[in-house]
Amino acid sequence: MIFSILNKRIKERLLTHVWVSLIVLMALLVSCKEQQKTTQEETSEEIPLVQYQESVSTLPIDRLKLPKGFKIEVYAYSIDGARSMAMGENGTLFVGTRNENKVYAIQDRDKDFRADKVVVLDTTLEVPNGIAYKDGSLYVAEVGRLLRYDDIEAQLESPPEPVVVYDDYPTEFHHGWKYIAFGPDEKLYVPVGAPCNICDSTVSDQRFATITRMDADGSNREIYARGVRNSVGFTWHPKTKEFYFTDNGRDMMGDDIPPCELNRVTEAGQHFGYPFCHGGMVKDPEFGDQRPCSDFIAPIQALGAHVAPLAVKFYDGDMFPEKYKDYAFIAEHGSWNRSKKVGYKISLVQLKNNKAVAYDTFLEGWLDEASQERFGRPVDLLFLADGSLLISDDYGDAIYRVTYREDQQTSS
Numbered sequence: 001m002i003f004s005i006l007n008k009r010i011k012e013r014l015l016t017h018v019w020v021s022l023i024v025l026m027a028l029l030v031s032c033k034e035q036q037k038t039t040q041e042e043t044s045e046e047i048p049l050v051q052y053q054e055s056v057s058t059l060p061i062d063r064l065k066l067p068k069g070f071k072i073e074v075y076a077y078s079i080d081g082a083r084s085m086a087m088g089e090n091g092t093l094f095v096g097t098r099n100e101n102k103v104y105a106i107q108d109r110d111k112d113f114r115a116d117k118v119v120v121l122d123t124t125l126e127v128p129n130g131i132a133y134k135d136g137s138l139y140v141a142e143v144g145r146l147l148r149y150d151d152i153e154a155q156l157e158s159p160p161e162p163v164v165v166y167d168d169y170p171t172e173f174h175h176g177w178k179y180i181a182f183g184p185d186e187k188l189y190v191p192v193g194a195p196c197n198i199c200d201s202t203v204s205d206q207r208f209a210t211i212t213r214m215d216a217d218g219s220n221r222e223i224y225a226r227g228v229r230n231s232v233g234f235t236w237h238p239k240t241k242e243f244y245f246t247d248n249g250r251d252m253m254g255d256d257i258p259p260c261e262l263n264r265v266t267e268a269g270q271h272f273g274y275p276f277c278h279g280g281m282v283k284d285p286e287f288g289d290q291r292p293c294s295d296f297i298a299p300i301q302a303l304g305a306h307v308a309p310l311a312v313k314f315y316d317g318d319m320f321p322e323k324y325k326d327y328a329f330i331a332e333h334g335s336w337n338r339s340k341k342v343g344y345k346i347s348l349v350q351l352k353n354n355k356a357v358a359y360d361t362f363l364e365g366w367l368d369e370a371s372q373e374r375f376g377r378p379v380d381l382l383f384l385a386d387g388s389l390l391i392s393d394d395y396g397d398a399i400y401r402v403t404y405r406e407d408q409q410t411s412s
Contacts, residue, residue: 059396060375064365069321071408072363075390075401076106076115082392082399084179085382086133090153093382094121094138095392095399096131098177103128103140105156106399113388113401121149121159127173129232130180132188134216141190143176144169146218166218170195170205175230179310184241187213191245193230198250198275198286202226209274211245225265227272227296233311233331233380240354242266244300246309246330249278255338258282260309261299262328262349262356270297300349301356306335307343311381319387320404326350329362331378331391341372346381346391363402366393 057074064072076082076093081100087093093115095104103125107117122128122140130141138149145167149159170176175193182188194201194209201208209228214221225245234245243265249258258278273280273296275287280298283289303309311331315324327348334343344367350358366376376396383389389402 057398059398061400063368063375064363066363066402069406069408070363070402070404072400072402073113074398075108075113076118076399078397079104079106079118079392079399080397081394082397083129083379083394084131085380085390085392085399086131086138087382087384088133088138088153089136092153092156093390093399094131094133094152096128096140098127098129098394101125101128103131103138105152107156115399119156121152121156122162127177129177130190132180132182134182134188139165139180139188141178141180143173143178144171146180146188146190165216166214166221170207177232179232179234181234182216183213183243184236186216188216189213189224189234189243191228191231191234193228194274197252198284200275200287222268224268225263225270225272227274227276228263229274233309235311235313235328238314238316242354244312244314244328246303246312247272247274247299248308249305250275250284251306251337253282253285254305255340256305259299259302259305260307262301262303262309262312262330263297264300264354265297271295272297272299300351300354301359303330303347303359304332304342306338307347308333308335309343309347310379313381313383315383317383317387320389324348326352327362329381329389331381333377333379334367334374341367341374343367344374344377346378363391366396 057077061072079095081097082095083098084096093106102123103121105119105121106115109116126142128140128142132139136151138152140147146165147162148165149162172195174195178190180190191211192207210223211225211228211231212221213224228247230248231245236243245263247261249260261279263272275284276291277293277296279302281293309330310333313329327350330347332343332345332347335341345364346362348360348362349356367374376393378391379394380392391400
C-alpha cells in the first residue's frame with residue numbers, strides 16, 4: 001500500500017515537471033519568434049524588398065563612333081521595340097513602342113545610370129508610339145485616340161484604367177503612329193501623317209499631312225502646320241521657343257531624291273509642301289504641276305534622302321562642350337528602300353542666326369557600310385538632368401546613354 005502511494009506521488013511529480021518543462025519551452029519558442037519578428041521589423045528598411053540584377057547587353061557598341069571625349073553605354077537592354085521616351089518627375093523613364101503594342105516604365109533605383117527595374121504598363125494598345133508626361137500623368141497616343149494615365153508613378157505595379165482624352169483622329173494605319181509632346185504653350189502637339197506614300201489626302205480629310213495641337217484635356221484642337229508628310233519628331237528651341245520638326249521624304253523617286261527635312265515653324269498655319277513639293281525644291285512627278293515650290297515654306301535644312309529622320313532635340317545642358325548648344329541633334333532611323341542603306345546614326349545641324357550652316361555626323365556605327373548589316377536603329381532622344389543623352393533603339397531593343405568627359409574613352 002505504502003509503495004503504491006509513493007509510486008503515485010512520484011508519477012504526479014514527474015508529470016508536473018514535464019508540464020512545467022513544456023510550458024517553459026513553449027514560452028522560450030514564443031519569445032524567440034517575437035524577438036526574431038522584432039529584429040526583422042527593425043531591419044526591414046535595410047533589406048531590399050526586390051532582388052535584381054542589371055541586364056547585361058550583348059550589343060557590339062564598341063563599333064559606335066563618337067567625337068573625342070564622348071562615351072556611350074547601355075542604359076537599358078531587352079526593351080522590345082523601344083521608341084518614344086518621356087521622363088516622369090520622379091525619375092521614371094516611360095517608353096512607347098510601335099509594333100510591340102507595349103508601354104514600359106523603366107527605373108534606375110540605385111542612381112547608377114543603368115536601369116534596374118522594368119515594368120510593362122500596358123500591352124493592349126494599338127501602336128502606342130507617342131508618349132508624353134505632364135503634371136503626374138502619362139499621355140499615350142494610339143493611331144486614332146489619346147489616352148491619359150493619372151498619378152502614374154505612384155501606381156506602376158497596378159496602373160489605373162486610362163482616361164480617353166481625345167478619340168477622333170483618323171484610324172488609317174499607314175503613317176498613323178504618332179509622336180506627341182507638350183509645348184511651351186502647355187498645348188499637346190500631335191501629328192497626323194499622310195495615309196500613303198504620295199497622295200493629296202487632304203481632299204478627304206483636312207487633318208491628314210498635318211501637325212495638330214490641343215489643350216491638355218483634348219479641347220480646342222486645331223491644325224498647326226500643313227503639308228507635312230510624316231513627322232515622327234519635333235521640339236522647341238530652348239531660347240527662341242520656335243517649333244522645329246523632322247519630316248520623312250516620299251519614297252520611290254530613286255536613291256538620292258527627294259531629301260528628308262528639318263523644318264522650322266515661325267507662325268501657325270504654314271504649309272511645308274507635301275504632296276506638291278519636296279525639300280523645298282523637288283517638284284513631285286504626280287502633283288507638282290498643281291502648285292509651285294515657291295508657294296511653300298522650304299526646310300531650314302535638307303537632310304539625306306531616305307535617312308528617315310525621327311527625333312530632333314536641342315542641347316541645353318552643361319555636360320557637353322558649349323559649342324553643342326548651337327546644334328540640333330537628329331536621330332536618323334535609316335533607309336529601307338534604297339540600293340545602299342543610309343542613315344542609322346545621330347546627325348547634327350548647326351544653327352546660327354536661325355539659319356542652318358552645317359550638317360554633320362555625331363554618332364555612327366549601327367550600320368556596317370561594307371556588309372550593309374545593322375545592329376541598331378536610333379529613334380528618340382532625351383537629355384537627362386545631368387546633361388547626358390539617352391537614345392532609344394527599336395532594332396537593338398535598347399536605350400543608350402552618351403556622356404562627355406575630356407579624358408574618357410569613346411564607348412564601354
